[in-house]
Amino acid sequence: MHDDAAPQRNTKAEVTPLGDAAVVVQLGDRIDFETHLAVRSLAEVLEEHPPQGTVECTSAFTTLTLFYDPMRTSFEEIRAALERIVSTLDVSSEMPYRPVEIPVCYGGEFGPDLKFVAEHCRLSPEEVVEIHASGEYRTYMIGFAPGFPYLGGMSQRIETPRRPSPRLRVPAGSVGIAGLQTGVYPIETPGGWQIIGRTPLALFRPAENPPSLLRVGDVVRFRLIDREQFDAWREADR
Amino acid sequence: MSIRVVRPGTLTSIQDLGRAGYQKFGISVGGAMDPFALRIANLLLGNEEGDAALEITMSGASLLFEEDATIALCGGDLSPQIDERPVPEWRPVRVRRGSTVQFGESRRGCRAYLSVAGGLDVPCVLGSRSTYLRAGIGGFGGRSLRAGDVLRFRGGTTRADAANRNWPRLPEGRPFVALPWSVSPDLLPEYGSRPLIRAMQGRQVAWFTEESCSQFFSAEFEVTASSDRMGYRLTGPRLTPVEPRELISEAVAAGTVQVPADGNPIILMADRATIGGYAKIAQVATVDLPVLAQTKPGDILRFKEISVEEAQNLYRLREDDIQRFKCGMRLRESTAC
Known part of the structure; x- marks a missing residue:
């Protein structure tokens, strides 16, 4: 539906229904920083000035979805409000962001796929770790599981496809790679990402508000730690 | 004020109307699969419509009341009995301390909601008392119920109490008494094993062949055994x-119909993840989610295409009905019946 070489000007957006109680604002057609900024700018405006009837908003790579109460508004009213907001949207690349550091113990029992990733990329496991831990990543989206971040900006040198069949149990804290994305599993769940390490930090924090360590827009850096530091961190984060 | 779980049956969990506002952190909305039944079950007792209640799935659950209580059973008909006598649904029922509520075969639907006057007393986690099984939070310790669990309910303070006072007393020697009035059948959704589900076009409907689109909105689909609170596989x-x-x-919603590579549609339900990566051929109308949630493996679904506007009108009509029911209940509470 959006195959044409659409102009990348972010003030253009398509607003379409997701059923009778949500609408999707499409702000681009590829996963990139520009589109992310547009989505984030819109999310911020809507957080400050939600149109009447808004229940909540959620951001993805190229879209923002607004859930609303059809008793308080209608699709046409919401669409009109969103089109008005998007037409005057100020997308700035100077948006403030929160830096977050995530300590990771790579390889060994915590990173069962590190060897595979290294072989696939024709690198040594140490090089994979070094590349992964020296990157700066943008939190493009949170979903799949509570607090699960989809991080963009990984080096192509360690790009690795998902596992052919997902693991039934990926432990909480596992750090994985899927294609050009990297992310962290906040809870134990089935999953198909290549697991290269584990963080002792809790990403899902149900007793806190917000209940997620990360928010869309955060800039993440991974810091290499050893097993001893991992155990100490885990104690401290408890 | 407590209920002891003798047997949990297939799956019993505490649910309310869900956890809104946290999808941006990847947290599912969750809540009752059939929110209509949960709301009516609460309103019948003078509770808030979103109070926590039990969602009882399929068969086998058995609950011992350790105090006198007033309850309502709504939603699927799972052959409920109290001390081996059939008990009617969709009306308030006074239960004597020491009696056991038991569920047998499912006669219609597959999820029954049991509300208690005063509401179940469990902590609110992120704005809701519903059990989020996957994340292990909410409800009763973040999990489904097991034999031996003891559930507390609130004594009831305001309207629930007033309602209780006005209702007839439990006659001596009877385990329960059902009140002589119930929800009008006109108000109930058309629960059944071969429902016609109204749905709108999905965001990626144009990605599918014309034949597939017309088949989706005309052919029969069977609910498979791998269907649960997260989604129905057809x-x-x-x-x-x-x-x-x-x-x-991108984001998905309750009732999103997505189609993975194998060509078999999945309808996303209460415990869905917040985002999905499969093309969406359709979106079930909110008003028909209760009927869908009551279908079980082997049931046959057909889908009828409607517009967003039609779906919203149907939704508003249903909400107006519920509002009228609520006003009727308030009136009844304020006068003896």
Whole structure:
């Protein structure tokens, strides 16, 4: 539906229904920083000035979805409000962001796929770790599981496809790679990402508000730690 | 004020109307699969419509009341009995301390909601008392119920109490008494094992062949055994895209019908993840989610296409009905019946 070489000007957006109680604002057609900024700018405006009837908003790579109460508004009213907001949207690349550091113990029992990733990329496991831990990543989206971040900006040198069949149990804290994305599993769940390490930090924090360590827009850096530091961190984060 | 779980049956969990406002952190909305039944079950007792209640799935659950209580059973008909006598649904029932509520075969639907006057007393986690099984939070210790669990309910303070005072007393020697009035059948959704589900076009409907689209809105689909609170997996005609195409993951909603590569549609339900990466061929109308949630493996679904406007009108009519029911209940509470 959006195959044409659409102009990348972010003030253009398509607003379409997701059923009778949500609408999707499409702000681009590829996963990139520009589109992310547009989505984030819109999310911020809507957080400050939600149109009447808004229940909540959620951001993805190229879209923002607004859930609303059809008793308080209608699709046409919401669409009109969103089109008005998007037409005057100020997308700035100077948006403030929160830096977050995530300590990771790579390889060994915590990173069962590190060897595979290294072989696939024709690198040594140490090089994979070094590349992964020296990157700066943008939190493009949170979903799949509570607090699960989809991080963009990984080096192509360690790009690795998902596992052919997902693991039934990926432990909480596992750090994985899927294609050009990297992310962290906040809870134990089935999953198909290549697991290269584990963080002792809790990403899902149900007793806190917000209940997620990360928010869309955060800039993440991974810091290499050893097993001893991992155990100490885990104690401290408890 | 407590209920002891003798047997949990297939799956019993505490639910309310869900956890809104946290999808941006990847947290599912969750809540009752059949929110209509949960709301009516609460309103019948003078509770708030979103109070926590039990969602009892399929068969086998057995609950011992350790105090006198007033309850309502709504939703699916799972052959409920109290001390081996059949107990009617969709009306308030006074239960004597020491009696056991038991569920047997499912006669219609597959999820019954048991509310207690005053509401179940469990902590609110992120704005809701519903159990989020996957994340292990909410409800009773973040999990489904097990034999031996003891559930507390609130004594009831305001309207629930007033309602209780006005209702007839439990006659000596009887384990329960059902009140002589119930919800009008006109108000109830058309629960059944071969429902016609109204749905709108999905965001990627144009990605599918014309044949697949017309089949979706005309053919029969069977609910498979791998259906649960997260989603309903269906089998029927294979739905095929015009060409293979990757979707950039985006938000999904309750009732989103997505189609993975094998061509078998999945309808996302209460405990769905917040985002999805499969093309969406359709979106079930909110008003028909209760009927869908009461279907079980082996049931046959057909889908009828309607517009967003029609779906919203149907939704508003249903909400107006519920509002009228609520006003009727208030009136009844304020006068003896």
